Structures are given as C-alpha cells and as structure tokens.
Amino acid sequence: MCAELDGKVGAFAQRPLDHTVFPYVFLDATYRKARSQHRIASAAVVIATGVTAEGRREVLGFAAGDSESWAFWAEFLRELRSRGLDGVRLVVSDSHAALEEDLVHQPLGAAEPGGQTPGRCGAGLPGPPGVAPVGRGGAGRDA
Template sequence: MFAVVMEAYLHGVSTRKVDDLVKALGADSGISKSEVSRICADLDTEVGAFRDRSLAEQRFPYVFLDATYCKARVNHRVVSQAVVIATGVRADGWREVLGFAVGDSEDGAFWTAFLRSLKARGLGGVQLVISDAHTGLTQAISAVLLGAAWQRCRVHFLRNVLAQVPKGNAEMVAAAIRTIFTQPKADMVRDQLNVIAGMLGRQSAKVETMLRDAAPDLLAFADFPAAHWK
C-alpha cells in the first residue's frame, strides 16, 4: 500500500486521490500528504542502506544491465528520468539486485559512473555482462568491467529483428530464432544460428545479415557452462 501511495505522491496526485487509493486498497481511513512525506523519508533511509551495501562477500559471474524511463518529480516539475538497474546471478543461480541509479539519460557517462559505483562497493568476479546494444552502455562495460565478456540481450535483439519483418511473419520469425537458444550444446547452438539465418534469409536478406553480424555477441553465453545458460 505504501508503495502505491508513495508513487501517487511523487507524481503530484492530490490528497483526495491518495485517500481514494488507500480506500481502494482496503483501508478505512485516509492518509495526509504529511504522512506520505514521512513514509517517503523513512523509505529513503532504507533504500539508501540497500543501495550502498557492500557487494564484496559474494561473487556474481553474470550481471544483467537494463534501463527504463519513469516520470519523477524533480525541482517541483514532473520529468522523464532514466532508471538503470544491475542484477547479479551467482554460479548457483541465485539472483540479486545489485544496484540502481536515476539520472537524466542513460548515456555513456551515466552508465560508466553507475558501473564504477558497483565496483567501488566490491563487485568482482564478473565474467559475462548481458545488456542491449546501447552504444554508451557497451562502451561503459568494456571500460569498467575489464575482462568480462558481453552478451547481447536476445529479447532486445529480437525486437530489432521483428521491426524489419511484416507483422504477419513476426510470430514465425520469433519462433525460429528462439530455437537457437534451446539447443543443448554450444556447437549445436552455433549450427542452429547458421541454419535459421539461411532459412530466414530466403525471405529477408536484412534479417539474415542481422543474425550473422550479431552472432559473436548473441552467442557469447555458449562459452559458459551449459548448466548456467538458463
């Protein structure tokens, strides 16, 4: 409930609408703006402690990086802000949010500062980073996470591919590309990409080119233990 109320408050919703939200969530009494402010202040402390905690005690060989844009109140104005997040995966499969940051845009400088903050908190042992192909992000990864391989996010890649095909063919193309990632062995993964690229190339040379050009980054996961692929 508090998360919903806080979201409403940050977006400039009136006290009456906040009351309506609270009632809709099953509470009989309303809540004032001052109470929402107090809740937000308490959450700031907890979130700050979570965001600044040490990462030195664990090793996360796999790190996912992503971003989204949200509306936020900055200097009394509601503006669009980039929210970036890092999720680590241990060798045993345990996932954990490592950190997040909010800024005006997800440019290279912002990503670089964010990754450096993770390293300063003790992040180490990263072997593979998974993200989209945003230029500023990939440059930051290569500059800060030295020695880590880069895996192009297949979800983002698939969206890029589907933007190049007729809507009527999208489901078939998506299903064909997904078979690349269901193969049980590394050599079979690479062979399947070649098969699918050739098959789709008969309908769209551009899609074939996209698949073949992206292959080294799209299939980086295949160099790691098969038990970790999922």
C-alpha cells in the same frame, strides 16, 4: 514514514557487494516520468542484477538520471565496482553504445580482456543455471 523508508533504501543501495561472486550480471534501463524541480520529466532508471554460479539472483544496484549517457552508465558501474563487484564473466544487456563503451574501457572484473559481451549472449560461454539464450542477446528461463 518517508524518512524511514529513505534510510532503508539508502542502506540497501550502498551495501557491500563482496559477500559472494556474481559471474553473470544483467543490466537494463527504462524510462519513467519523475518530478524534478516542480515539473514532470522523463528519467532513465537503470538496474543491475547479479546471478551467482548457483543461479541465485540479487539486485546489485539501481540509479535514476536524466538519460542513459556514457557518463551516467560509467558512474553507475564505477559505483558497483567500488562496492566490491568483481569476478564478472558475462554481462547481458541490450546493445546500448554508451554501456558497451564503458564496459570495454572498465570491465566489471572479467577474468580476461573481452570476457564480457554486452548486447550478445557470449557464444560458447555457459550461462546461469536454468537460463537459456532467447533471440539476439536476451536471456530467459528454461521451460
């Protein structure tokens, strides 16, 4: 049963992302306890969610690692790019220095330099349909 599930999760995680354009990408991370080499340790779990111009959401990818280091974020975003993620106009995330550093050096397909503003809602840029700015850099569903 686990082998069958591993196959399905692997296929989902490696599927191409060039079937549509995701102008909006939300990046987030959390920490969870995980078993590694016969011990329990805290692990970073990151997720990328894409939103189409029509407002349809889709999980683009996820990964687990030891920490949210620059190398970890860089590899995660490089993998998304290699699967066809392009045309991103706005990235919404918390203000994580390693993530911001990677996006400055390797944008996710922004139409122009500086077209992505991790950690901040892009002032003057339209957001996904039905999503309004909330606080400093977050986004939430309109009431």
